Amino acid sequence: MMKIVTGSASRAGDAVTQVHERLRNMILGGELLPGQRLTQRELVETLDVGRTPLREALRMLEAEGLVTSTANRGATVTGLDLAEAEELYGMLLLLQPPLLMLKTAEISDATLREMGKRLTEMRDRPPSHYDCHQAHVDFHVLPEEWFGPVLGQLILDIYQRLGRLQRFYYNRRGLPDYTMDLDEALLEALHRRNGRQVKRAQELHLVNSAVGLILDADPAHRFGPLRRAAASIGIELRTTQDGTIAPPLEVAWAEALDGYRPVSTEVVVDVTPGA
Known part of the structure; x- marks a missing residue:
């Protein structure tokens, strides 16, 4: 299990980077499949990370087109185009x-x-x-x-x-x-x-x-x-x-x-x- 330590602003930034890279690799590697729903509760437990860096990492992935967020469904892995x-x-x-x-x-x-x-x-x-x-x-x-x-x-x-x-x-x-x-x-x-x-x-x-x-x-x-x-x-x-x-x-x-x-x-x- 990946342990991410948060604390200072610098460490918080490092935590966001680590979560972003881990989730990005999971998506690109097929561990998280197209269309799969990403629940924050499950990701917090899986990655052993706080909700704040996780939300920021998900926003970064959305900007890259790897994650799609909708009002009622939350975040999902973007489908293959x-x-x-x-x-x-x-x-x-x-x-x-x-x-x-x-x-x-x-x-x-x-x-x-x-x-x-x-x-x-x-x-x-x-x-x-x-x-x-x-x-x-x-x-x-x-x-x-x-x-x-x-x-x-x-x-x-x-x-x-x-x-x-x-x-x-x-x-x-x-x-x-x-x-x-x-x-x-x-x-x-x-x-x-x-x-x-x-x-x-x-x-x-x-x-x-x-x-x-x-x-x-x-x-x-x-x-x-x-x-x-x-x-x-x-x-x-x-x-x-x-x-x-x-x-x-x-x-x-x-x-x-x-x-x-x-x-x-x-x-x-x-x-x-x-x-």
């Missing part, structure tokens, strides 16, 4: 792969080694372990140093906003082996300094992540923004007419890519003609 998640994945699909392609030749050996280290950490840890997910995030965020402060921060912000959905998914199912296979394919393309293969590998990875995570939360979700974003860059997502998906989703690029061997997963399969 799958429509927003789909748009965010669409934004990543448009932004990140072409930037990675342009910067492939500039990547340092040190960055490649660091990405390889993160991949090893994912392989070695239990798939449901918190650090396994963090290593996966770090693997994809590392190259953002190439993009400059504005684009780099934008891409990082998108990953952070998607983090709650990702943590909720991986907390329940663990990190699938094919996710690491996709990461390994990207890293191999980076080692070869083949920008077009890097772009293709990252596009496939993003589509796989978006479809897998969103369908896990809502199997009847109707895809729109992701499908339109993909179509705008020559990628066809073969959904049903109403936008729903029955995995594995068939994905086809407008042109085949010589020497590229896509990874097939339970979620997506590359059916590009001539591939």
